[in-house]
Amino acid sequence: MNQRPGNQLFDAYFTARDMREVFCDQGRVQAMLDFEAALARAEARVGLIPQTAVASIEAACRAEHYDFAALGEAIATAGNSAIPLVKALGKQIAKNNAEAERYVHLGATSQDVMDTGLVLQLRRALELIEADLAQLGETLATQAWRYVAMPLAGRTWLQHATPVTLGMKIAGWLGAVTRSRQRLLELKPRLLVLQFGGASGTLAALGEQAMPIAEALAAELQLTLPDQPWHTQRDRLVEFGAVLGLIAGSLGKLGRDISLLMQTEAGEVFEPSAPGKGGSSTMPHKRNPVGAAVLIGAATRVPGLLSTLFSAMPQEHERSLGLWHAEWETLPEICCLVSGSLQQALLVADGLEVDADRMTRNLDLTQGLVLAEAVSIVLAQRVGRDTAHHLLEQCCKRAVAEQRHLRAVLGDEPQVTAELSGAELDRLLDPAHYLGQAHTWVERAVAEHFALIA
Numbered sequence: 001m002n003q004r005p006g007n008q009l010f011d012a013y014f015t016a017r018d019m020r021e022v023f024c025d026q027g028r029v030q031a032m033l034d035f036e037a038a039l040a041r042a043e044a045r046v047g048l049i050p051q052t053a054v055a056s057i058e059a060a061c062r063a064e065h066y067d068f069a070a071l072g073e074a075i076a077t078a079g080n081s082a083i084p085l086v087k088a089l090g091k092q093i094a095k096n097n098a099e100a101e102r103y104v105h106l107g108a109t110s111q112d113v114m115d116t117g118l119v120l121q122l123r124r125a126l127e128l129i130e131a132d133l134a135q136l137g138e139t140l141a142t143q144a145w146r147y148v149a150m151p152l153a154g155r156t157w158l159q160h161a162t163p164v165t166l167g168m169k170i171a172g173w174l175g176a177v178t179r180s181r182q183r184l185l186e187l188k189p190r191l192l193v194l195q196f197g198g199a200s201g202t203l204a205a206l207g208e209q210a211m212p213i214a215e216a217l218a219a220e221l222q223l224t225l226p227d228q229p230w231h232t233q234r235d236r237l238v239e240f241g242a243v244l245g246l247i248a249g250s251l252g253k254l255g256r257d258i259s260l261l262m263q264t265e266a267g268e269v270f271e272p273s274a275p276g277k278g279g280s281s282t283m284p285h286k287r288n289p290v291g292a293a294v295l296i297g298a299a300t301r302v303p304g305l306l307s308t309l310f311s312a313m314p315q316e317h318e319r320s321l322g323l324w325h326a327e328w329e330t331l332p333e334i335c336c337l338v339s340g341s342l343q344q345a346l347l348v349a350d351g352l353e354v355d356a357d358r359m360t361r362n363l364d365l366t367q368g369l370v371l372a373e374a375v376s377i378v379l380a381q382r383v384g385r386d387t388a389h390h391l392l393e394q395c396c397k398r399a400v401a402e403q404r405h406l407r408a409v410l411g412d413e414p415q416v417t418a419e420l421s422g423a424e425l426d427r428l429l430d431p432a433h434y435l436g437q438a439h440t441w442v443e444r445a446v447a448e449h450f451a452l453i454a
Contacts, residue, residue: 014294016132019339022124023332025068031117032085033061035221039108042216046209049103056097057104065092080325082110107198107206107213111231111319115195118331119223122240123192125335126184132342133181133247134453139349140174141446143167148442151431152268152359153370155260160370163363163431166269166354168438169257171445173349176250178449183243191240194218197229200318232315234327241331244338245306251341252299255292258348262289268359272351291344298341305334363431368406372396374434375410375425382419391415 011020021027040057043049066088074084086105094101105113148167153160196214197203203210218225230236261269271291308330312323363370372392380388395416399409407429410416420428427433 014297014340015336016128016339016343018128019125019336022121022128023336025072026063027121028081028117029066029068029071029085030063031120032082032113033063033089034120035108035113035116036086036089036105037061038220039105039213039217040103042213042220043103043106045216046212048206048209048213049106053097053100053103056093056100059096060089060092080110080114082113086110086113107203107210108196109199111324112196112198112229114328115231116221116223118237119192119195120221121332122237122335125339126188126191126240128339129244129247129335129342130181130184132339132346133177133184136342136346136349137174137177137181137449137452139346140170140177141449143349143352144170144174144442144446147354148439149432149435150354150356150359151363151435153363153365158260160362160366162370162373163434165435165438165442166359167442168435171442173250173254173257174449175445176253178445178452180243180247180250181452183246187239187243189224191236192223193226193230193236194221194223195229195231197231201229201231203229231318232320232324234309234313234315234324237327237331238309238313241306241309241334244334245302248298248302248334248338248341251295251338251345254345254348255289255295255299255341259289259292259296262287262292266358266362268355268362270353270355271348272353291348294344295341295348298337302334302337305330305337309334367399367404368429369396369399371429371431371434372406374428375406375416375420378424378428379416379419383415 011017037058040049040054044051044054066085071081071084071088074087075081078084090101090104093104144167146167147170148165150166151163152166152169154162154164194214194217196217198205198210203214206213214225258269258271260266262271270287271289273287308326312320312326312330315323372395376388376392379392382388383391391413395409395413396406398404399406402409407425410420410425411422416425
C-alpha cells in the first residue's frame, strides 16, 4: 500500500483495523475515484459522453495508481484533495486514451467528489459500527439473563445504596446500545445521499441533462438523490457524528462501571484476563482495566471532536472557507475512536469475570445498613412513616457506633420487635428479597433488543 507514514503506535489500541482501512489514504482516494468512475458511467448512460470513454476512465480509477505522498504535497497548494487527484486522474487516463481524458469530472466540483467520497466511506463505517453494536447487544442480552438474579450493592454518589442485580446493571448498558442502534437506523436515509451540485449547486454546466445525470449517478453509487445539493448544509454529517458521540458516551459509561467494579476495594467484576493484559511495568500483581481505559478515553475525546463539527455548521453561502476544511479529519477520527471502543467493549462484555462471593461479602460490608430502607418501609405501614424513619435512623447510628450488625441492633429494640418477628427481620435483611423490579428491567431490555432484530 502506497501510504504516507503516520502515527501507528496506538492504532491497534484505539481503532479497529477495518475502520482504519476505511479512512486510510487509500480508502479516501478510492472513494473519490469511485465517484469519478460512477459519474462517467452515469453521463455515458444519459448520452453526454461517449460510451467508449468509460472503460478508460474506470481503469484509471484505482487508488494503487496514485502517489499519496505527492497528492499530499499538492493538497497544500490546491486547498483540497480532489483538485490534484482529478489532475492526476486525467494524466493517468491520457496515457492510454487521450480522447477519454476530456470527459473526466464533467459538470462536477471538488466538493462533490470529496463529500460523496466521504459518504461512501461512511456507508462502510456505518456497516462496521452496526455489526459491532448488534454483536455487543447480543452479548449483553446473554449476560444480563445470566446474572439476572445475582445481587450486588447498588451505588449512589459512589456509596452503597440498596441492592440491585448484576443483570440489571448489564441491562442498563444493553438499553443504551439498543437505542443507539435505533438512532442509526433512523438517520441512515438522511446520511447516505449523493452530493452533486457543480460549481455553485445549480448543475448549470450540465444543462437539461443535469437531473437525469444526477439520478443515474445516485443509482450507480446506490445512494439516495437528496432534495438539493448540501455543500454548506452539514446537518447530515453532524447528526451522524452526534449519534457516534452518544455511542462513545454509552460505552464510556460501561467502561466506567467495569473499572469501578474492578477496583481492589470492590473486586466484584473483571475484564477477561489474558497473558500480558493489564500488567504494570513495575508491579507484578497489577491487573489494570485496559479495555475500560479505551472506552473512557474515547468517551472523553469524542465530545471535543464533535464540538468541531457543530462549530463548523454555519458555513458561508454556497461554499465554505475553513469550516468545511475543519471537518475533513474530524468525522473520520470519531468513527475510528468509536470503532476501537466497540472492539474493546466486545472483548470486555464477552469475557466478564464475576466474583459472586465478593459481591455477597461487599453487600454485608455495612452490616445490614443497605437494607435499612426495606425494614423502614414495612415498619412505616405499622407505626407511621416519620416514626419508622426516625427509629431506623437511630438504630443505624447505634449499629455504626457499636460496630454491630443492624439485625442485632433491631433485634434488641423493643419498638421494632413489637411489630416485626425475627423471621420477618431475617427476610427483610436478605438482599435477595429486596430487588424490586430488577428482573422486569432485564426482561424489558432484552425484549427491546430482540424486537430490533425482528
